[in-house]
Amino acid sequence: MQKIEVFGANKLKGTVKISGSKNASLPILAATLLSRNKIKLKNLPKVRDIETMIKLIQTLGSKVNFKNNQLNINNNNQTKKFASYNLVKTMRAGILVLGPLLAKFGFAKVSLPGGCAIGTRPIDIHLKALSKLGASYKIIDGYVHAMAPQGLKGNQIRFSKISVGATENLILAASLAKGITILKNCAIEPEIQDLINFLNKAGCKISWLSKRTIKITGVKQINEINYSVMFDRIEAGTYLIAAALTEGKIKIKDVDPKIIQTEIKTLKKIGAKITSNNNEVNIIGKKKIKNLNIKTAPYPGFPTDLQAQIMVLLCKADKKSVIKEDIFENRFMHVAELNRMGARIYTQGNKAVVNGETKFLAAELMATDLRASVSLVLAALNAKGKSIINRIYHLDRGYENIDKKLKKLGAKIKRIN
């Protein structure tokens, strides 16, 4: 298993190019199943979750060719409807093929995603909403057998809870349903807008009726298109936090600053100097880091996917901060490892009290989930001496070339087999 070795502490300086968004690419890859044509996708990040999703659509019959972050897909004989456990278990977003397969074939057999380090990850909201479109389903041996022999029919649906995945699955299913579907209490993450942009460019008819209400008029099929995926706002936020943490000075490129306003405002409050123009953000980290209480929330609130990273920064603050994780039930897996590096963080349920004035100590560490593992890299950048981070396959699920990008910014980091 590969490891990462980091010699801290040093300041990060320079420019980093932000890759395409993993969480926009995954639903868009699932959306390609709606097509019986050719599709070209650009700016896909070369990360494990994307490779897994490409493998999944390939097992479903898509002909694919992935190189230089570009994917050519030919679906003229994509006919399979079975998504197996061994691919879905490692990447929960595999459940996003359920909506398109059901819409296209009136039948789908998809493995239940199962839980993971950060929570049970149920799909009850997805399934309840799909039934509202006329689907019926049974759970047999850990698989969802979903059927809509008369095809899906448009309907009014209100999600009981804001869910990114359920909103995406229903947009996909309703795109080919007969008639009009209204989805209420939708998630409004930018990745959902990117999915809608992709589908509308392919001939779908999707529009926002209000802040969290979407109207979808079903179409017969989607057309051949070329599409370039948006930037990864969580990767961008991670590098901004890395700069603030190391009193660094970096420019992040190929981003839309309007989309990461919450992150920028939060970092300015904590103590970084940030300026931005149309596709880049410049940040200068300051010596004095101020404490700040943070609560994760659905977009446009503070993203749960940056909670572990901002926690590392708040360990360096002048006073204590409180972080509330309001999205997932168990997303403090990074706390034990950070405390082994000298942090003094105490958790109680979904609340973490983060004491400040931490002097991070280098250590041998264990990554547990994608965002927790990057928080260990951040802490290691700030710890004097050599840290080793094990199980970095978690990192490679969602960060493209993170060691190369950090090295280019002056970090002493190397991947060891």
Ligand code: EPZ
């Ligand atoms: C997406 O996960 C992201 N993944 C997650 O990023 C992100 O943390 C999450 O949204 C929240 O922003 C992708 O986009 C591939 P949810 P998703 O459905 O869709 C509960 C990363 O690190 N829920 O919005 O699974 C659920 O348990 C990953 O890149 C139900 O109860 O998130 C959670 O507590 C991690 N029933 C809450 O809702 C359901 O049917 C939000 O989940 C669905 C969800």
